[in-house]
Amino acid sequence: MKSDKISEAVVRRLPVYLRYLNELHKREVATVSSQELGQRLDLNPAQIRKDLAYFGDFGRKGIGYDVIYLIEKIRQILKLDQQINVVLVGAGNLGHALSNYNAFLKDNMKIVAVFDAHTAKVGTRINNLTVLPMEELSDTIQKLSIRIGIITVPDIEAQNVADMLVAAGIEAILNFAPVILKAPSHIRIHTADFTTDLQSLAYYLDNGKEEMNNDTAEAGH
């Protein structure tokens, strides 16, 4: 099966391509070159051509990629035709902020339940959902066929919540707590830690200057 060969790095880039392709489609742009994609998404065009080659040899020299075709292909690969229910644990500021994204998740993914361990939070509303107590976590996950869990609890509670999600049958976790979680190997965990984003940005603060100096030096040849 072709999709077996796709590396994690490519899988993580596909939604980024998709988002920009959807923007192009909205603006009624029919084709896009790897150069333009690269410039807008800050990626090497050769890397983009290699990524998209997984889906067949449909980019044409001098014309580029068909936007609608590419959107369809990426949606198929990411299985955006399925309905996938998501549970969020942790009804603090971050939990509130993330459930506001529900509108952007659109067709296939939805946060369908929110949980919190603190009695003061239980019964409050986040958007159109009532915050539920942890005791109902397992039943709710099974009843609503929830497959992905989002963890937005303080770091000391995160592993415990992960264990509960795994025990309840969750298949993948998006973790926002700044800790590395343990889980059985068949559970997919992505950790979204914005401190690592900031640290990798810091790398470019000085390198950007170096590169600019190099550019100037090269321009003098």
Added chain:
Amino acid sequence: MKSDKISEAVVRRLPVYLRYLNELHKREVATVSSQELGQRLDLNPAQIRKDLAYFGDFGRKGIGYDVIYLIEKIRQILKLDQQINVVLVGAGNLGHALSNYNAFLKDNMKIVAVFDAHTAKVGTRINNLTVLPMEELSDTIQKLSIRIGIITVPDIEAQNVADMLVAAGIEAILNFAPVILKAPSHIRIHTADFTTDLQSLAYYLDNGKEEMNNDTAEAGH
């Protein structure tokens, strides 16, 4: 200069390595193998060895990497010895949540100012910072030598805020609005959109099953 060769993918993995190495160091673990790193961080050990080879040939067969040495090297590369000031624009739920991370940014990075365009937010407190009006953005960035901006405003306001940050001299932006921002090419922008994280997790929901079936099939050989 050696660091010029480091790809963006590697730069993005370094803070992840660093976080786990710091955990190991806290537990007084002296060495770690690429296999163990790979297992804990869900990365291919060969990829990790290749990444770390940028910093010299210091991994030893059968022993692994020296944790303290590796921490020092990665900190140097990421320039974590510098003080880097960060500004946050958007004092909503996400802004609140992110400024709670200030404690984790530790030695070198700090959110030193928070701004919001809405008068109702101006003057309120987020942790130990008073939310300032946008009119003071440019002066504050220059006065506090702020180099990185975090955008946590609604998507329709994001481009405008990015323009203001760039005009005020910001060098890099971490954007949480679900839009692709335009900026001059010397400005580094990372977009932290959790919907792309969720979509790439969805890819693995079914592939996980396929892989498990494949594993079973292979085990039968």
